[in-house]
Amino acid sequence: MKALALLRRLGLPMIIGGFIVLFWIVVALTIDLWSPYDPFSIVGRRLRPPSDVHWLGTDGLGRDVLVRTLYGVRHSLPIALVVVLVSSLGGAMLGAIAGYLGGKTDSVIMRLVDITLSFPAILLAMAVTAALGPGLGNAAVAMVVVSWPVYARLMRAQVLTMREREHVEAAVAAGAGRVRVLTRHILPLCWSPVLVNATMDLGQIVLLAASLSFIGLGALPPTPEWGQMIAEGAVNFYQWWVALGPGLAILSVVLGFNFLGDGLRDLLDPRSAQ
C-alpha cells in the first residue's frame, strides 16, 4: 500500500519517464552480455527489411540495425550526462557568483550570458564544432558552450531572491564570511530549478548531439551513434527501417527525460502542479 501511495504521488508521467530512462541505463550497462551481434560487424546481406533474425533489418553495410541502435545509447547518454553536469555546475556557479557579488562581476558575466543566448543554439554549436574540428568530443565542448548560460540565469535569479531572506541577513550579521554565507546559507536553497532544467536538458542534449552527428560534425562513421545512423538512413531513404530504430531511440530518451523533468517540477514546486 505504501508503494502504491508513493507511485500515486510521483504521477504517471514520472513513472513512465523513469521507466524509459532506467531501461536505457540497463541497456547501456549490460548490452555486451546479451547482444547477439557485434555492432560493427557485417552480419547479413545489406539493406534487408526487418525479419525474425534481424528485427529492425540491416543497414547499408549489412550490420544489424537493432543492435547498433541499442549500442548507440552508450554514446548518447554519457555525452548528455557529462555535458549537462559540466554546464549546469559551471553555469550555476557563475550565476551564483554574479548574483551574490553583483556590481562589475555581475554585469560582465550576464553580458556574456546575453550574448551567448542571442545565438540560436545549433548555429553556435555548429560554429564551435567546426572551429575545433568534427568529433564527438569537440561537439560536447560546443554543447557546453551553448547550454551553460541558461543555468547561470536561473541560479542568479534564485540567489538574488534568497539573498534577501532573513536567515541570510542573520548569518551576515553573525559575522559569517562571504563564501560561507553563499555556500552554506544560500546555495542549498537554490537547486531545485537547476535540477528540473538539467533533467529536461538531458533530453535536449541527446537531441542536439544527434543533430550535430547527423550533420556530420559529431560522431563519425562507423560509430553506432543515433544521429549518424539516421544520416545513413537518409542516404538509404527507401529502406525506411535503417533510420527507424535510432529515431525511435532518440524520441524515447527525449520523451523520458521530459516526463521526468515535468514530474520533478511538480514534486519540487507544488504550486505549478495544479
Place this chain on the structure above:
Amino acid sequence: MTAPLLEVRGLEVAFPSPAGRLAALRGVDFHVAAGEVLGLVGESGSGKSLTMLSIMGLLAPNVEVSGSVRLDGEELLGRTEAAMRRYRGRRIAMIFQDPMTALNPVIPIGDQIVEAIRIHQPGLSRRSARERAVELLSQVAIPDPRARAGQYPFEFSGGMRQRAMIAMALANDPELLIADEPTTALDVTIQAQVIEVMERLRRDRGIGLILITHDLGLVAGVADRVAIMYAGRVVEQAATAEVFYRPRHPYTRRLLASLPRFDDDVDRLATIDGVPPSPARRPPGCAFAPRCLDAVDRCAQDDPLPRRIGASAVACHRAEELPA
C-alpha cells in the same frame, strides 16, 4: 403585494469533495419585487456570492443546485446553458465587486458595452450599438462619453469604471440587477456616486436590485428590505427599518453592534469573535451557536429553521424570548 420579480425558494447548493458532499447553501429563501432593493448581507463565506451565481446559472457543472429560482414566475433552475444565456445580461444583469478585474483589460470600454448589446440583439448594426453604448455611458454620468468609449479600462478612474460596469449591465434594459459588493473596492466619496446611480435606476426604470454586501451601513441607506445570511442560510429577513430597530436574531444584533456610530467612542466598537464555520465543519445544531452569547443547550442540537415572527422571518430558537 404583486407577484415578486424574483423568487428564490429552498435554494441548496452542494459541492462534491473528497470528504463527501459539502452543503454550501442550505435552503435560501427570499424574493425581490420590481423597483425594490433587497440588501443581502453577510460575512465572506456566508454564501452571498454563491446565491447570486446560482441564480445566474454560472456555477460549475459538477456543483449540485436544487430548490427553485423563479423570474416573473418562470423557473430558471435546471435550464440548459443555451437557455440561461438568453437570461444573462438581458433580463438579469450583474455588477461585480472590483470593476478593475471585472472589465476585460484589453478591450476598449465601448466595445465591451457594444458586445453586451449585440449578444442579445444580433440584428442591431454595429453603428447603432455604438450609439447606444455612448448613450448608456452618458446616462451613468461619464463625461465626454464618445471619446471615453474608445478608451481602455486602465484609462478610467475607479468610480468611472464601476459606472461603466453599470452602463454595461443596463445595456439590454434588465428587469433585475444583482450588484455584488459594488462599492467595496471604491473610495468612500466615490461609493456615494455609484449608490446614487443605482438609486436613480430603481426609481426611474423600476429595476429590481439585489445589493450584496457585508456592509450593514450601506444597506441602511438604500435597501427596502434586508436578508441576513449566515453559513449558507438566511437567518433573518424583514423590512430594513424592522431589522435595524427590532433585530431578532442574535447574529443581526451583533452585526448592528459592530457598526460604528457617530456618538460611539472608538474603543467601544464591538466585534464578533470567531469566524463563520466552513461547510465541512458546521456544528449539528444552529450554525451560529458556537459564537452566540445567548445560546442554550437546544441550540447545539437542533438546527433552527426560519419562521415568521411579526413582520420578520427569523431562524433562531430564542427569537421570541430575547429582548428585541
Place this chain on the structure above:
Amino acid sequence: MPLLLLGIVTIAFALSNLTKGDPLISIIGERQMDNPEIVAAAKARWGLDRPLPERYLRYVGNLIQGDMGISLRTKQPVARDLMDRLPATLELVIAAMVVGVGGGILLGVVAARYRNRAADHGARFVALLGSSLPVFWSGLLLLFVFSVVLGWLPGPGRLDARLTPPPGVTGFYTVDALLAGDFTTFRLALTHLILPACVLGWAVMGIISRLVRSSMLDVLAQDYILAARAKGASGPRVLVNHALRNAMIPTLTIIGFSFAYLITGAVLTETIFSWPGIGSYTVDAARSLDYPAIMGVTIVGGSAFLLTNLVTDLAYALVDPRVKLG
C-alpha cells in the same frame, strides 16, 4: 541591443581565429595558398599581417559594408549566397510559424478548456511529441509516408526539378506564382511547402501550447471571464474574445523565443527536404568546413534572433493597450 550585436560579431571573430592553422586558409582556401598574389591581396584586405585588434576592427569594418568574405565551397561572396537563399528559408520559417503558432494556440486552448480531462492529456501529448521528435528523423519518416507510400504530397525540394521557378519578385515561390497568375505553380509550391512546414511547425508547437495553456488557465480564473458569461456570452466567445486575447500577451514572448527553435529546426529540416535555403547552406558549409560561410551564417542568425526580439516588443504594444512605446 547594439552591444549584443557587437558581442555576436566578436564571438564569431574569436571563433574564426580559434580554428587550427592559418586563419588565411579559412578565408581563401588551401589551394589558393600557393598563389602569392591572392595571398597578398587577402592579407591586405583582411589585414592579416596586422596585430589582432586592428584585424578585428577591419573585420567589423568589412562586415558593415556587407562583406563577409568568399565562401570556400561556392567561391562566391558569402553575403550574396545568403541573400540568394534567404527567401527560401523565410518562406519555410513563416509557413512553419503559422503551423506552429496556430497549432500551439489551438492545442493550448483545448488543453485549458478541458483541463485534466482526456482532451487535455491528448493535446499535451501531441505537443510534447512534437518537441521531442528529432526533425531530421520525423521529416524523413513523413516524407516516406506521405510522398512514397501514400503519394499525397510531392517529394523534397521547393518545386519539381523540371519546373522553372516563378519570376522572382519576393523570392517566395507561392507569392510569386500568385503574382504571376500561375496557379499550377502556386499549387505545386504550396504542396511542396506543406510537409517541411508541418515538420518544423510541430517542433515549436510544444513550447507555445504549454504557455498558452498555463496563461489561459490564469485568465479563465479572472473576474472578467465570469463577467463576460454574466453578459450572456457563449462559451466559444468567452474563450476566444475574452480569454485568448488576454492569454496572448504572455504568449507573445514565447513566440519570439520560439523563433530560435525554428532556426535550429530549419537547419535540419532544409537538409532533409533539400530546401535550398540558409539552413541547408549552413549544413553544407559545416560539412566542408567552409569557415567564412559558417561565420557569416552565425552572425546573420544571431542578428535575426535579436531582430525578432525587437519585433516581439513591438507586437506587445499592439496586443496590450497598457504598454505604450516610450
